[in-house]
Amino acid sequence: MAGIKVRTDPVTRSKLGESALSDLREELRAIDCQTCGRPLRRWRRPALAVYADGELANASLHHAGCRPPGWHEGPMAPVSDVPHLTWRAGTFVMPALLTLGAASDGTPFFLVNPSYEAALLQYVDGKRGEDGEHGETSENRENRENGEDREDGENGENGEDGEDGEDGEDGETARGWQVWTVEVFKELGLDGGLHALSPDAVPTRGLTASIADRRISVTVRGGEVHHHWPDIPVSPETERLARSRGSIVVGVTTLFDIHKPITDLQIGMHVATGEFAVGVAALAGSGGGKGGRRRKP
Numbered sequence: 285m286a287g288i289k290v291r292t293d294p295v296t297r298s299k300l301g302e303s304a305l306s307d308l309r310e311e312l313r314a315i316d317c318q319t320c321g322r323p324l325r326r327w328r329r330p331a332l333a334v335y336a337d338g339e340l341a342n343a344s345l346h347h348a349g350c351r352p353p354g355w356h357e358g359p360m361a362p363v364s365d366v367p368h369l370t371w372r373a374g375t376f377v378m379p380a381l382l383t384l385g386a387a388s389d390g391t392p393f394f395l396v397n398p399s400y401e402a403a404l405l406q407y408v409d410g411k412r413g414e415d416g417e418h419g420e421t422s423e424n425r426e427n428r429e430n431g432e433d434r435e436d437g438e439n440g441e442n443g444e445d446g447e448d449g450e451d452g453e454d455g456e457t458a459r460g461w462q463v464w465t466v467e468v469f470k471e472l473g474l475d476g477g478l479h480a481l482s483p484d485a486v487p488t489r490g491l492t493a494s495i496a497d498r499r500i501s502v503t504v505r506g507g508e509v510h511h512h513w514p515d516i517p518v519s520p521e522t523e524r525l526a527r528s529r530g531s532i533v534v535g536v537t538t539l540f541d542i543h544k545p546i547t548d549l550q551i552g553m554h555v556a557t558g559e560f561a562v563g564v565a566a567l568a569g570s571g572g573g574k575g576g577r578r579r580k581p
């Protein structure tokens with residue numbers, strides 16, 4: 285992915301560094317200006333404006349005439365107050381073959397890119413990595429078994445063993461701003477990976493779906509986060525499978541434009557590698573798979 289070209293100012297470039305800027309160029313899509321709401325023109329580079337509030341920042345695209353590129357410090361508007369933000373979603377059935385044994389039947393799937401012209405950034409100070417390490421235990425274990433890597437750990441202040449040494453081993457926890465749009469959903473519990481595809485997977489707290497008139501609406505709620513993605517068409521087969529399991533799998537990604545073709549294989553790979561945030565949305569009003577009978581409030 286080449287990513288889009290954006291106008292930036294020197295402060296933003298030095299704060300973000302090339303790595304975060306390059307991630308932003310790949311994640312952001314120039315659809316609508318986040319100031320005036322009108323389309324961003326393909327032949328004019330949009331301006332990148334960043335609003336930083338402590339360890340969090342929001343980067344968004346604008347017509348350069350509406351808002352010049354710049355870095356601003358101060359409170360950010362919640363997502364629900366960003367009226368021009370584009371999101372797109374689609375539904376499909378993930379073939380059983382691609383679930384690597386997680387499901388024997390097709391899996392009903394809702395895939396959403398929640399944020400086209402804006403991205404969330406998190407300042408990672410290096411120590412934060414300690415929390416993340418629990419998800420990578422097998423990798424860490426391999427490192428430790430290598431023996432040679434242990435030197436770092438043994439240089440720790442208290443030469444006891446194990447825990448303290450881990451600080452220095454994880455090279456991925458370099459300090460600086462990192463794109464965090466999808467991580468937020470993982471923090472909310474959409475961290476299921478492949479096992480979310482299993483029909484027995486427990487629904488994710490704060491994630492719900494409802495189907496009516498061949499359209500599905502999905503809501504995710506937790507802390508200050510509230511997203512609602514309404515009225516996405518569902519095929520009869522997706523609906524049947526969702527009603528039969530009483531839930532639908534929800535994948536959140538910023539890697540794809542959902543309106544462009546994506547193969548099942550690409551999706552399966554990204555679910556397996558943990559690049560999508562993946563959760564299970566309980567289907568409201570599904571009373572055990574009979575389908576067709578639903579009560580509206």
Ligand SMILES: [Zn+2]
Pocket residue numbers: 317318319320321322346347350
């Ligand atoms: Zn504008």
